[in-house]
Amino acid sequence: MATRKDKQAEETEVQAATGKAALVGLRQVATTANVSTATVSRAINTPHLVSPKLRERINEAIDRLGWVPDGTARALATKRSSTIGAVFPTLTHGDFARATTAMQQELQERGYTLLLACSDYDVEQEFQQIKKFIERGVDGLVLVGENHHPELAKLLARRNVPTINTFVYSPETHGSCIGPDNRKLFFDMTKYLIDMGHQVFAVVAQSVENNDRAEARLQGIQDALAEEGIAVRPQHFAIGQWSISEGRHLFHRVMTTQPRPTAVICGNPSLAVGAYLESLAMGLKVPDDVSIVGYDDIEVMSHLPVSLTTVRVQSEQVGRNAARYLVGRLEGEDVEIPFQCDTEIVIRESSGPPPAGQSTD
Amino acid sequence: MATRKDKQAEETEVQAATGKAALVGLRQVATTANVSTATVSRAINTPHLVSPKLRERINEAIDRLGWVPDGTARALATKRSSTIGAVFPTLTHGDFARATTAMQQELQERGYTLLLACSDYDVEQEFQQIKKFIERGVDGLVLVGENHHPELAKLLARRNVPTINTFVYSPETHGSCIGPDNRKLFFDMTKYLIDMGHQVFAVVAQSVENNDRAEARLQGIQDALAEEGIAVRPQHFAIGQWSISEGRHLFHRVMTTQPRPTAVICGNPSLAVGAYLESLAMGLKVPDDVSIVGYDDIEVMSHLPVSLTTVRVQSEQVGRNAARYLVGRLEGEDVEIPFQCDTEIVIRESSGPPPAGQSTD
DNA sequence: TTGTAAGCGTTATCAT
């Protein structure tokens, strides 16, 4: 007791001397409540180990002093930061934004905080951001896709940071992933179009550079077509940016070639909307002249004059379960993984049989 | 020197005993490079204070051991976390997503990391999230709007956390804000419609609950109208959610009242797109039968069959400058504040003079 | 149930 009082007196003197109001810390709370620092720590971390009497006194002191515990000190002492880092390619695409929101919410409910960075589809940048996150002491990592920096695996292993790859599902190649089976999704979509009689397909998609999801989707299309002995002709294969204007541009391009495609498969929602809007501008009838299908069900798709057939991916589910998995692992629960998220091909008005006379070749 | 070697030996023994490979720390690097911990610290933080010779040796050791500095320890020692917290209402609205992306990028360039949370337009939740961030030791805070928890100011003052309110500009009431002048924006937009002869206005907007930006925009409309002695009739005032389907719904409602509005002002891009799409469904001609204007220039607006007049806000600028301001303050530079971001009324095809015979009353 | 005191991995103040 004497020691504690002396310490406090000393501190007060120092404050007076420096004129600098030392921020209240756990120590101040302890002195005020007349207990040891250990007891205060217990009172907030394991309350059941502290007598109600003291707990009361301590809480009073905390309120009075307005103490906010120092997370960095706690992290240093416990070697746990209760922090999860996520590196996404961008936030301006609806699926990632939705996943991030859901993830953050789930993390928060479990007492974790989200660190966020955007790699802009750049592996090198992603690696730097991950390194930074590890420096910051994140307890886990959420990434997108499976193509990362060659050094990454080593780094993660050395620091033993649990990681989950999102928006992919390929259990045969990797362990912890969660998302749709991109290849299968587009395989099925293509199959659906084939079954309606389409033979001449065009693909309007974004660059697959550093984007294994987009690549897998392309593969799905090709695989389905290959089963029928068809292939996308070079002039029907249009790769560009992620934007509506690009969608218009590329759609226009593929639709002014010979033979004219009867089905246009778009790799993302902006391209699909762009394609449809261009069809309007070109005076084409959808789906009578041409079928258009997309990826990711953004709201506008179902409200256009001709609603768009597309693939719906439960991005919220991806984000939420990524968080759940990581936190679960950290807390010692065992969570099922890999996890394939719900997907659905939403058939709307923009897809139908090919124009008569072109359904066979 | 003897001391150092002893310590290392001791540690090695412990490792062998526990079988637990202690993670390499600055101390290991020091021993390996045969220098003191202080020198290692200097070598990475203030390299110019260390002789090239030692610097070299130290870097070698770092590489060999694959040392990653511990940010939490550093934060504890320096009382700076190089971390900024941002609490946004949501990420699924384009403007916030864009701002977040730009902010994160700017922070990263300055060596800071972003903590992110979404309050879902809930003041209480926002407050809890901010508290959490302060516990985590953020050096600064980015918030949206000016309406926060009553306790917030006190908390921020006590912990002395620099904060900036974004997406608002009202220097007369508060200090650090950055964004558009929401009231003026809609004042001007309304003025523009008035000048074309419109007299019967409808408003389709989202709820203003916990959203001072939306409220200010509404105020702008009313102020402009008041100057002409007009007011929005109750049946022309439609408040709802943020979605395209809601926009359709509300547009339909206001357009089936008497007198029929000649101009519909929408409070956000989804509502505007919904309104336009519903006008198509209703067989209304835009802008001949009715003018539609919106807020925030999302890409689809310029590509619809009738392109939409709207307000463009440089959200990236908001995010980027919020980061700049905070970091600047922390680094002792002085940054101009408040900052009004660039805005522009983008006049497209969806707005024009009112139908003949209705331009005067 | 409560207290004592030794860390946690850095930085920063002194000396040298």
Added chain:
DNA sequence: ATGATAACGCTTACAA
């Protein structure tokens, strides 16, 4: 230019 060492604010054996 470099080294010894005391913080930083908390947690957690170990004691009592």
